[in-house]
Amino acid sequence: EGLKNTEIADRLGIKRTTAGIWRSRFAGHRVDGLLDEPRPGRPRTITDGRVEEVIVKTLESTPKDATHWSTRSMAREVGLPQSARARGRAVRG
Template sequence: MQPSDTEIAEILDVGRNTIWRIKKRYREEGLQSALTDKPRPGQPKKYTDRHEAEVIAQACTKSPDGSKRWSLTLLTEEMRKKKG
């Protein structure tokens, strides 16, 4: 027996409307469309994919001495140092 939308939503910890919307997109547009987010309206991105990758790469390195992990403040300071 196939699980209900409510059961799927509970398992994935999302709302039933999310399940309904994804299933509808799958039926109307296919699997690839259902698995990816559509572009959303709003302000354009401020940073390029390359900039995002640099920040992620930095966040994956060892945090500075005296810090257990990277904070947004520490990452910002470090990225500013690198950019001069």
């Protein structure tokens, strides 16, 4: 909409260079250019659907015996690994 990279960066709380990269990707590939690119390393072992399930459950419910979900109680509820390291590997790969 005619904004400069500095203005975009200020509005979004990001660096000017990041705004420039996103703008360039959008100019070259439209919305597809803004999609997350594959990252190096081991692929994730958890699907986007599982991630969405955890997010929705976290936002829309509470555990029976607590006021909010802990990472361990949520992992137990949805059948994900309970150790922090294992959860990280499942999500990031």
